Every structure is written in C-alpha cells, then in structure tokens.
Amino acid sequence: MKRRTFMRCIGCGAVATAVAQTELLPEFLGGMQNACAFDYSENLASVEARYYKKLDGGGVECQICPRHCMVTDLERGYCGTRENRDGTYYTLVYGKACALNIDPIEKKPLYHFHPGTTALSVATAGCNCNCKFCQNWDISQSRPEQTKNFDLSPDDMVEICRTRSVPNIAYTYSEPVIFYEYMYDTAKRAHEAGIKSVMITGGYIDDKPLAELLPHLDAVKVDLKGIREAYYRDVVGAKLQPVLDRLVQIRRAGVWLELVYLVVPTLNDSDAEFTDLARWIKANLGTDVPVHFSKFHPQYLLKNLPATPLATLERAYDVSRAEGLEYVYVGNVPGHRTESTFCPGCGEVVIERKGYRVRGINIDGNACRSCSRTIPGIF
Numbered sequence: 001m002k003r004r005t006f007m008r009c010i011g012c013g014a015v016a017t018a019v020a021q022t023e024l025l026p027e028f029l030g031g032m033q034n035a036c037a038f039d040y041s042e043n044l045a046s047v048e049a050r051y052y053k054k055l056d057g058g059g060v061e062c063q064i065c066p067r068h069c070m071v072t073d074l075e076r077g078y079c080g081t082r083e084n085r086d087g088t089y090y091t092l093v094y095g096k097a098c099a100l101n102i103d104p105i106e107k108k109p110l111y112h113f114h115p116g117t118t119a120l121s122v123a124t125a126g127c128n129c130n131c132k133f134c135q136n137w138d139i140s141q142s143r144p145e146q147t148k149n150f151d152l153s154p155d156d157m158v159e160i161c162r163t164r165s166v167p168n169i170a171y172t173y174s175e176p177v178i179f180y181e182y183m184y185d186t187a188k189r190a191h192e193a194g195i196k197s198v199m200i201t202g203g204y205i206d207d208k209p210l211a212e213l214l215p216h217l218d219a220v221k222v223d224l225k226g227i228r229e230a231y232y233r234d235v236v237g238a239k240l241q242p243v244l245d246r247l248v249q250i251r252r253a254g255v256w257l258e259l260v261y262l263v264v265p266t267l268n269d270s271d272a273e274f275t276d277l278a279r280w281i282k283a284n285l286g287t288d289v290p291v292h293f294s295k296f297h298p299q300y301l302l303k304n305l306p307a308t309p310l311a312t313l314e315r316a317y318d319v320s321r322a323e324g325l326e327y328v329y330v331g332n333v334p335g336h337r338t339e340s341t342f343c344p345g346c347g348e349v350v351i352e353r354k355g356y357r358v359r360g361i362n363i364d365g366n367a368c369r370s371c372s373r374t375i376p377g378i379f
C-alpha cells in the first residue's frame with residue numbers, strides 16, 4: 001500500500017482497541033479498506049540487519065538475541081524473520097506491520113507511565129521464543145509470508161501519531177526484539193518529533209543492541225515469565241539469566257521499567273516462586289518497580305490448564321507485598337481492588353483505575369497530594 005493511500009485510509013477510519021491479530025488492520029482502518037482500495041502487501045523487506053557477524057564460508061552469526069543463530073546461505077534464524085543471502089544478513093520485516101491499533105497505555109500494561117494516554121501499537125510477524133501460553137501465537141509463531149502485512153514506515157507512524165494526537169508508540173503484541181531495526185529507526189524518528197516510545201518485550205535480547213536502543217526508549221515493560229531456569233526451558237523455550245541481566249541493565253540505564261508475571265496454574269504459581277521473585281526484584285531492581293501479576297487464560301499449547309484462580313493471584317500479591325514490593329497489581333481482573341495505585345506512605349489512592357480507564361490522578365509531579373511522598377514513574 002502506498003503511504004498516501006494508507007494515510008487517507010486511517011484519516012477516515014475508527015479506532016479499534018482489541019488485542020492484535022492480523023484481522024485488526026482493517027478494523028483499525030474502520031472497515032474502509034474497500035473504499036480506500038486497501039491492498040495488503042505480502043512482499044518481504046530486504047533491509048540489511050544490524051548486529052551480525054560474517055563467518056567464513058558464507059554463514060552469519062546473528063547477535064541480536066541470546067540465541068546467536070548461526071545461519072547458512074538462504075536459511076533463516078530461529079525467529080524466521082532474518083535471512084542470510086550470500087553472506088549478508090537481512091531483516092524481512094522492516095516496515096512490514098501485521099498489526100496496528102491505538103491502545104490505552106494501561107493495556108500494555110504500563111501503570112506509572114503517562115497514565116490515561118494512548119499508544120499507537122505495532123507488530124510484525126515473528127518471535128524469538130515459543131511460549132506455550134502465547135496469546136498472540138498467530139502472529140508471533142508465523143513467518144512474515146504467513147501474515148497479512150502492509151507497508152508502514154517509521155515516518156508513517158510518526159504521522160499517524162501527529163494526526164491523531166497519540167503521544168506514544170508501543171512496539172508490542174509479538175516480540176519487538178526480532179524487528180529491532182524497524183523499532184530502532186521508528187523510536188529515533190519519534191523522539192525527533194516529540195513522540196515517546198515504549199517497548200513491550202520478553203527481554204530476550206543481547207546487551208549491546210539493548211544498550212544502543214535504550215536512549216531512544218521512554219519505558220520498557222518486560223514479561224518476566226518465571227523465576228526458574230527450568231520454567232524458561234520447558235515453557236518459554238529460552239533461558240532466564242539473560243532476561244534477568246537485561247532487567248538490571250534497563251534499570252541502571254534509568255529507563256522506566258515495569259514487570260509482568262503471568263501466573264500459570266501448576267507451572268509457576270508456588271509460594272516459593274513468588275517469594276524468590278520478590279526477593280530477586282528487591283535485591284536487583286528495588287522495591288519501587290511495579291509488578292503486575294497477570295491472569296492466565298487457557299490457549300495455544302496450554303489449553304489443558306484452567307484459568308488462574310483469583311485466590312492464586314491474590315496470594316502472589318500478598319507474598320510480594322510482604323517481601324516489601326511497593327507497587328504490586330493483579331492484572332487481567334477488571335474491577336479488582338489492586339488495579340489502582342496506592343501511596344505506600346499514607347495509603348491514599350494516587351491513581352484510580354477502572355479496567356483500562358484512569359478515573360483520577362492525585363499526584364502533583366511525582367508527589368502524592370496527601371503526604372507528598374514521591375511516587376515513582378513518569379507522569
């Protein structure tokens with residue numbers, strides 16, 4: 001789709017807020033795709049990748065994420081989005097969006113980052129993990145030729161934000177690490193235009209590409225999926241330690257960080273795990289990092305398990321608070337008492353939420369209006 005045509009389309013479309021699927025693009029366009037001659041592009045990008053090493057014999061070693069895929073000619077890495085062509089490594093998804101929505105920032109979830117604002121949320125096909133609970137598996141586990149993609153440049157995204165008064169861009173839904181170059185260029189361009197960028201990620205990325213990216217990001221939400229290596233190996237298909245290292249790196253860089261822990265019945269829901277998780281966070285990140293305990297719904301490869309009982313989520317909450325974490329939330333349970341932010345000093349509600357809606361903000365700058373205690377975040 002030509003940029004001008006696309007901009008005309010979204011100019012007349014309504015906004016969708018559902019979870020990303022390939023079908024959401026026409027929803028985002030307000031069902032106007034026919035009137036606007038909407039034309040999905042199934043072609044792939046050919047933009048040279050960053051962070052790879054050429055090997056003797058024509059192979060390459062990708063250095064974006066801890067997998068360090070060794071890729072021979074005409075083959076792809078694990079994520080299926082990067083291809084070796086005659087010794088040069090290419091990303092196939094640069095500028096090839098397969099999902100686009102305008103979401104509340106609370107949906108990411110980011111609770112201490114410009115509450116009540118929205119984020120233009122974008123994804124491409126592919127992921128460098130294979131979580132058995134993935135809710136967006138239809139795009140995360142697809143190759144880019146299996147999704148409906150359309151051309152959307154970094155400039156296009158900035159233009160959408162400008163015309164629709166959206167202050168943030170979120171790289172989300174699948175795993176933005178695998179569209180690193182696209183995210184990087186967009187975040188850089190967005191900053192030049194005064195638009196903020198947030199990365200919603202599993203944190204499975206190498207330290208150098210992350211270090212280069214962080215100055216262009218304003219917030220990061222990491223899904224810390226468990227606190228046991230065995231869980232990462234068996235359920236995520238990855239390793240835990242690199243994720244823990246990246247969390248420390250993000251925190252040290254001073255970029256706003258929030259964590260989500262998806263509580264999966266029988267797999268990562270013991271008191272011992274909740275305790276170890278809270279203690280690790282306290283020791284390595286501090287007690288003021290928001291932690292969201294999120295409700296699991298049976299899907300993808302874990303349809304055999306029940307949804308997380310509320311009592312389990314509240315147990316995770318209680319254990320974490322008892323260990324000293326100050327900003328703990330129960331997620332995916334609309335109306336739950338913990339979805340608002342309470343001042344740890346005086347106990348007053350400082351950010352009142354109902355579902356994804358912010359109903360009131362009782363802070364001045366970063367100070368609680370009741371007791372002046374500093375509430376961490378970017379407000």
Ligand code: SF4
Nearest residue numbers: 062065068069077079
């Ligand atoms: S980004 Fe993709 S190709 Fe590169 S190391 Fe990770 S999984 Fe492999």
Ligand code: SF4
Nearest residue numbers: 127131134140174202
């Ligand atoms: S890292 Fe995220 S997108 Fe990738 S498989 Fe896991 S849950 Fe899905």
